[in-house]
Amino acid sequence: MTDWSTAWIPLLLSLKVAGWATGLNLVLGTAVGLLLARRRFPGRELLDSILTLPMVLPPTVLGYYLLVVVGKRGWLGAWLNEHFGIQLIFTWQGAVVAATIVAFPLVMKSARTAFEGVEPQLENAGRVLGLGEAALFFRVTLPLAWRGVLAGVLLAFARALGEFGATLMVAGSIPGRTQTLSIAIYEAVQAGQDDEANALVLIVSITCVLVLVLASRLVGGSTRK
Template sequence: MEQAWIALALSLKVAGFATVISLILGTATGFLLARVRFPGRDLLDTLLTLPMVLPPTVLGYYLLVLLGRRSAFGAWLQDTFGISLIFTWQGAVVAAAIVAFPLVFKPARAAFEGVDGQLENAARVLGVSELAIFFRVTLPLAWRGILAGVLLAFARALGEFGATLMVAGSIPGKTQTLSIAVYEAVQAGQDDVANTLVLITSLVCVTVLLAAGRLAPGRIANR
């Protein structure tokens, strides 16, 4: 039972950090693509959405190639900052954040595109700065759609398996998240541990999905 709670704590930590990263980058990128037209915008949208459809093992392989010590970027991180992300919980955060990113980015872009531009123009006429318009007009009108995406991203990061396993491995107490612990328990024939882990994971994910459903823009509009 102790193994289950350790894996849950690690999963919540990884999912929490990954969700914060996805929230910041996804909201900023969603706002950019919703408001700025430039050549290659559709291609960039496709590339940013790619982690949603790529097999997790393929994504994990790409991250291994990018972050490994033999790569230019991985070697630079190691030599400059002494950072090695492979087989660490921070590496699991990176993998989960990339997988969860599209689930924030797509709803954020849709939410920003749904904001009435006349309200923003009215604020400009009153002399409000662009930064103030974003935080006082645009974001308050789009926050429910963004938050729904954030909850879905958290659930996705919490259940991430393939990319996390390839990048962070399965080190009990250090990188073994709930989904990986379930796999290891099944492989070891520990059905009682597997049942406990599956129940905990299912309860957390159902709770998050119910909350996301209540915040969905379409449901809000029908109230």
């Protein structure tokens, strides 16, 4: 028999990690996408390629890079631990860092494409009417590009929810603390606990369907308006 109360724990942790990662990517990915869409500077496409690497790198390679950077001996990890007492390895915050980096390209690429699809004449008209750059973004650019940004954000949430490789290397698999749903499924299969694995797979499948239905309603509803 499957302990359903225990099965929900990794789901709630996965939703927590995915939620934080998606929120961070909404801000960072949208900002970088806007920068790449609106600014011309040397090395722009090279920067785009570097920031897209998490989409194509093997999860173990990405996890290794994260360990080098935020590990106890990493330049950033050692600095955070020395000055603020912050340790990211084997914590849910470390899982958030891994999920954020893995899902970042989905928001960044979608946002860039969406912003590039906005007619520059409309933005110029806003400037002529006296709008500042911040007001122009929130009143003209973002309302015209929000569907593309939303698509990237939803994809990023789904990607962060299912993140496995980099999260396992950075955060480990501590039940109730860092064991996300994907890791719990893997360990249940490895241990031959088929009932628990089936329950976890059912939970994540239902959750993904609900996310996709919500996304369809949001995008479909905005299209009909």
